[in-house]
Amino acid sequence: MSTPSFTERLKVLLVDDNGTLLQTMQLALQSLGPFTVECATNGVEGLERYFEVHPDCVVIDVKMPALDGYQLVRALRGDRASASTPLIILSALGREKEQLAGLLSGADIYLVKPVPPQELVAAIRRAVSLSATDRHENQMRLLEELPPENL
Numbered sequence: 001m002s003t004p005s006f007t008e009r010l011k012v013l014l015v016d017d018n019g020t021l022l023q024t025m026q027l028a029l030q031s032l033g034p035f036t037v038e039c040a041t042n043g044v045e046g047l048e049r050y051f052e053v054h055p056d057c058v059v060i061d062v063k064m065p066a067l068d069g070y071q072l073v074r075a076l077r078g079d080r081a082s083a084s085t086p087l088i089i090l091s092a093l094g095r096e097k098e099q100l101a102g103l104l105s106g107a108d109i110y111l112v113k114p115v116p117p118q119e120l121v122a123a124i125r126r127a128v129s130l131s132a133t134d135r136h137e138n139q140m141r142l143l144e145e146l147p148p149e150n151l
Contacts, residue, residue, distance in 0.1 A: 004146055009034040013055035014091070015046030017064045017097060024121065025059070028117035035124075043067025050082060052062035057124050062091040062102065070105040079108035084135070090115060103142055108135060 012035050013084045016022050029035040038048035044066040046117045052068045058076065061067035069089055076082040089102040094112035108127045111120065124131060130138075 007010070009037065010035055010057060010124065010128065011036045011050055011053060011055045013038045013040065013046065013053060013058045013059065015040045015043065015049075015064070015069070016061040017041050025117070025120065028113050029121065029124075032117055032121050033041050033124075043069065043072040045071055050076065050085075055085065057088065059085040059088045059106070059120070059124070062089060062093050062098070070101055073102070073105040073107050080117055084132050086124070086130060088120075088127055090120065100142075100146075104146075106139070108138070 003114045010033070012029060013045060014022055014025050014029075015038060016025075016039075019041065022041070024120070026037040026039060029037050037054060038049055040049040043060075046058070046060065046064075047067065049138055060069040060072055064072075069091065071088065075088050076087060087107045088109045088111060089107040090111045090113060091098070091102070092113045093099075099110045099112070109123050111123055115123075
């Protein structure tokens, strides 16, 4: 997958079980940047929608029915077709332990709700700018910094 430029329209998949939040994020992204936004209301639907629309970036909540955000991230990272897709977790779970779990599951960026729309746009742009090498180096650095009791 080539890295899209910021002038071309980016396809973003939002996965969150809160319909009001999904609609708000969709409208905000569409008004703030060149985004086409697709939505899914749980992890299973998010996985299905991913393979239907092949987004440039996926924004994922953690606490969802059917398949939680950590599981969705691992499923996407574990499939060759989606392994290099930029993944952002956007969750109300903000403790260090939860953020670490999200990053270790393979997310590129972990944001804690509420997030101003401009910050989400910046995170999407940052995530789509990462190369596979950047992604790998970030994971390795995270593992190196991890205290042994967390392994």
